[in-house]
Amino acid sequence: MTTTETLAGSLRSQRLKAATSSTHDSLDKRIMSEDIFVSRERFAKFVRVQYRFHRDIQTLYATPLLRALLPDLEQRQRLAQIAADLGDLGQGIPAETAAVIPNDIELPQALGWLYVAEGSNLGGTILFKLAAKLGLGAAFGASHLAAHPDGAARHWREFTAALDAIAMTEAQEAAAIEGANVAFRTVRGYVEQEFA
DSSP states (O other): OOHHHHHHTSOHHHHHHHHHHHHHHHHHHHHHTTOTTSOHHHHHHHHHHHHHHHHHHGGGGGOHHHHHHSTTHHHHOOHHHHHHHHHHTTOOOOOOOOOSSOTTOOHHHHHHHHHHHHHHHHHHHHHHHHHGGGTOBTTBBOGGGSOOTTOHHHHHHHHHHHHHHSOOOHHHHHHHHHHHHHHHHHHHHHHHHHTO
């Protein structure tokens, strides 16, 4: 069985992961190259990146169609926690910039952006443990990285199950992949700006 055949028989979330792995891996390496756990100051720059990304996607959490398709979508947003973490770290809120996501974004692209956000939530549990070395945690400075009370893995599985169940054409799935890649590239841009 070829890789193409394997992917064709896989779940949408698995295909999204495979199709965005290069962009995602590149971003992860770029972030970790900045030694974000060497000091609270370095970590704060990372939290500023997080804030800028989550501010971009904030409107998606209020979209009726997305809320109907994805379980507990409203409870999944983390912007307020990130803002609180910035305050704990003595950081101001990053200045407003032009909206990255258009108001009329189509469903597949929106799903791609949310896939990236939920994936970062899952990956955040590893970063949460590393942040503890800086004296940060759920009560101070790293609340947005803390695992969901039900467990990060379960929370992720619930999201991907809903994502996998949405009926999509091939073209729509390609658009979701592009949305996710654009989201990863957007975060990469914020990393370059914050760590310049």
